[in-house]
Amino acid sequence: MLEEANWTVGRVAKRCGVKVSTLHYYERQGLIRSWRNDGNQRRYKADVLRRISVIKAAQRMGISLADIKAAFASLPNNRTPTKEDWNKLAASWQAQLNARIHYLETLRDSLSGCIGCGCLSLNSCPIYNPEDTLASEGEGAVILERDAALK
Ligand code: FES
Incomplete structure (x- = not known):
């Protein structure tokens, strides 16, 4: 077995900045795969580092483990993913990420003004949401949700 296919769980955990228990969890979830050496110890191919890094980055972007698993x-599983493989994965998340980026931009730009949540606590609330009339349009931050959906 090549050295690159001989990473111990501790070495992978250290290099990726995750706990060993996290790697075991990812493996139970089918997100990564190991093989067993003669001593029945887990060993990993080097490409597991990229898989774990993508899992961590995707989770940080708010993508659920279920969606990550579906994309993976x-x-x-048995060969090192090619550039085309990773492109395919990136494309599957593109729409989801764009929507999330748009929502966060809207949140950033709207947070200092009235978002239509019903609190009526800002000076701008009587203008944008007089007496919480927006409650009739739905629950939550009506203006924020509407702006996030429209742009
Ligand atoms: S910010 Fe809550 S209703 Fe205006």
Whole structure:
């Protein structure tokens, strides 16, 4: 077995900045795969580092483990994913990420003004949401949700 296919769980955990228990969890979830050496110890191919890094980055962007797993299902488990494999995965998340970026931009730009949440606590609330009339349009921050959906 090549050295690159011989990473211990501790070495992978240290290099990726995750706990060993997290790697075991990812493996139970089918997100990563190991093989067993003669001593029945887990060993990993080096490409697991990229998989784990993508999992961490995707989670940081708010993508659920279920969605990550679904996207990974399109990647090969037994061979090192190619550039095309990773492109395919990135494309599957593009719309979701764009929507999330748009929502966060809207939140950033709207947070100092009335968002239509019903609190009527800002000077601008009587103008944008007099007596909480927006409650009739839905629950939550009506203006924020509307702006996030429209742009
Ligand atoms: S910010 Fe809550 S209703 Fe205006």
